[in-house]
Amino acid sequence: MTNHTSTPRSQEPEDIQKRNFIKGLTAAVLGFLSLCLTWPLVSFLVPASNEGTGEKFIKVPNFPAIATGKPTKMTFEDVDVQAFITSNIVYDIWVIKHAADKATVYSPLCTHLNCRYTFVNNEFACPCHGSIFNEDGKVLAGPAPRPLDTLPYKIEGGELYVQWKLYKAGIPEKVEL
Amino acid sequence: MKTPWLYKVRDWVEERTGLITFFSEFLHEEIPGGTRFSYTLGSACLFLLTIQIITGIWQCFYYVPTIDYAYSSLNYLRLQVPFGWLIHGIHYWGGTLFTIIVGLHVLRVFIWGSYKKPREMVWLVGIVLILLTAGFMFTGPVLPWDKVGYWAGQVGIGIAGSVPVVGSFMQNLLQGANKMGQMALLRMYVLHVAILPALIGGFVMLHLIAFRTYGESGPWDGKKRKSVGYFWPEQIFKDVLITFLIFLLLVYLSAFFPAPFYGLADPMDTLVTPKPAWSFLFLYQILKFFPGPLEPLGTAGVPLMIVLLLASLPFTDKSPEKNPFKRGFVILSGFAFVGMILYLTWLGYIYRSPAELAQMDQPNRTMVALTNKKLPDLNLLKTMAAANTNTKITGEQLFKTLGCTECHTTTGLAGNKQGPDLVMAKGNNRTHEWLRNQIIAPQSHNPRTIMPPYAQLSDQNINLLISYLESLTPKEIVAAPPPPALAAAGAPEDTLIKYGEQLFNAQGCIQCHTVQGRPSNKTGPDLIMAIKKDMPSKDWLKIQLMTPQAHNPLSVMPSYANRLNDAQMNDMVDFLSSLSTRTPTPLPAGVTEAEAGSQGSPGPVSSGSWVRSVGIIGDREHGEILFHQSCIMCHGPQGNPKTPGFNAPKGVPSLNPIDRDVFNANPQTFVEIIDQRLQHGVPNTEGGPNMPDFGDSHALTQAQIADLESYVLYLNGVDRTMILNPGIDPKEFFYMLLAITSVIVMLAALYWFLMKLLKI
8 A cells, every 4th residue: 555645634724624515515415326226226125005906706616516514625716916927826715505595605724823624523623733613613622713714705696706815813803914 | 522422333343343444544545646537437337336236136026037937027127116117227228338438447547558567457357357247248138038138148159159169168058058048048147146246246356456556547747646636535526426427327318218128039030130239249240250160260269369459458568658649559559449349339230131131121011111101002013013014023023012922932831921832732723713713802712711802903913923823833842852771661660650750840731730639720630639530541641642632622731742752651641640549748737628629729738837928018110010921911001901992801800099998008908908819819700801819829929929919009009118117207207316416416506605705
């Protein structure tokens, strides 16, 4: 290092003032530049609010064919678009058909910690922590804090249409996510 | 001491790291001869590099380096992510500007003689940095995987491949596979975002350390060097000003000149002149001076020489004299060198391949595409006909002028055009009268044909055309005859079947038939299904190939009697009858048997992972050319079937303006609606031609469909490249920046004025 700080700088008040002015202006321009960059950089990472993907009823095939009064595991397919990728998702639900135009539709997720439960011995049983529900969705045993979650549905022309929803697990209230 | 704890923290850090001393040493550097704006070029490079790294990392949040999603992910980033236009724009223009400023920086150092002793290392490291920059400029443009980037990569890798000795090694290394594809894209990506940034970071540090050891070389005039300026704050202030101006320029360019949308890479597309990125154009142009066996001189020799020349500069030009006016020879050769590079870049920029020029000369296509004249130019024809036969317009000329070549080939080979090859169709032995009807009223033979009627032609012209069609003779059969050793019995049957299959493909049988074991939407039956069902004898197959009409008088299949010799005919028959034992090709993942179309409906063969046209931002100009090839015969010039002089077939809707039920101001929604029609076709309810299923039949690639869609949107005043979620409108953002900048400048000026004048 040869050239560094060998000559003392002028300490004339005028020079100091000029130096301070330049320092201030440099800081101002740099600050403004960082602001101009930070704002777009942050917005860039915050995706736009979801464009009304909710409120959609999707047809569940085969509803007319299933037996009445018995919980049946059914699946339906939806197209999921995320950014530039479109993919098919298969959802599963438990359906109890009461009549041709009446049914109960359960989310397949246990209300305790979102495990997938099964139907054995006329009860819904969750394999994770042993929660048991009856066909009405009522908790019979285990840590589940609330009954099984029902999903909104409608029956039109004998066909079942279901709206897929997720609810917060582990709390006594049914809160949509 | 207002905030003693802050000082305590500072001292604590300083005690343990020495960072404060380091930075104050760094900042408090003396600059001989005072600060200058011409010294800001290095800092400008550093700023641009930093901003490239930031915007580069940010783009990685959305960009996906796969050949099916690279282009659409980038388009999503640009059009639907807030400020995506800015982040991408800055990166796109930043790369260009970086290259230019690096060039200016080198030129500055050269003129000032700053590469001389003791600063040789700074210069040498600088050359490495130039090479790394070249690496970025080569790998970057490939990443969007658009038409231009694809070819830039292809050409660049090709150049690397032609280097003597290590060429094929380098090509394999860069390409990662036997052709340009996913592996190549990934390699370009890894180089661009990991390897090159790491290297350039390291070498920039070296460059800076080597530079700071001896500092600015200052003015060449020794007297001027005596006065002293300071890095902080005076030089930094100048650096920051220039940096900020560059930033403003980048925002301006991003807002007003967004990077183009070239459409998805399409290796089948011959309309694009393959060119490397602009910074390599000089090299690309130089290659043209080294034809044939001399090519390695151009590909390897020239770049090597340039690097050696630059590297040896401080060692050959040893005199300590720095004044450029006293270094006439060196300076002049330097400028000659720069001038030559610029000139070659310009030549490379304006170069068009003969194929592209031919495309432009073709009256029906590009002339129309470029001048928006209607097609075909019937007035011209009428004048030509009126000027009577003295002008000797031949049937062939007519054939070309009328645009028949847009749909028909006359090569005797199955082409990829909409209509049949007319030499092949000769096998049908059509009568003069039949041909006449076909020209005047094609729908009389096939109500669904999309061939436009040419009823407006004079009898004379029709006769000319027919005699031309009748004069067409089948050309040489393309597939080479089987090697004699093979044909002369004794060759295993498998080989003959295999040869039959090659013939099958070469003869274009797949234009009308599939070999998949499932129904298709092609004109002819699927051959696995047909042959499994009927188990025809070899003799039957032979008759079918030679005189198809013997089995079915209405068959449109051409005769292959004159197109195959006996041995070939036998191989073909062997191949066909071997299909009775062939298993159907598996359905693509995610496609059910029902979808694959038992009612003759088309199977979405390319569903699954391949991106669909609606996810691709097409290139409207390219779409216009495609429109002239595939759509204009029904929809009319510029999509308006009511254009005067254009004879539209029945029941064909206008595309310009398009039906209001179809129109949508949102480009994405609009495209999704018309895409259905382009992919799957629409039946014509008025007896006219059906809209063909361009997607399902693979008559057009998804990239081409996307290009067409962009053009149709454009015809209806909708911009496919509209930014759907800009964050802030690009132009407004720039004006806002400009306004705030002006306020800062005015405040600073006011303060300066008050300080000077009133001595506050």
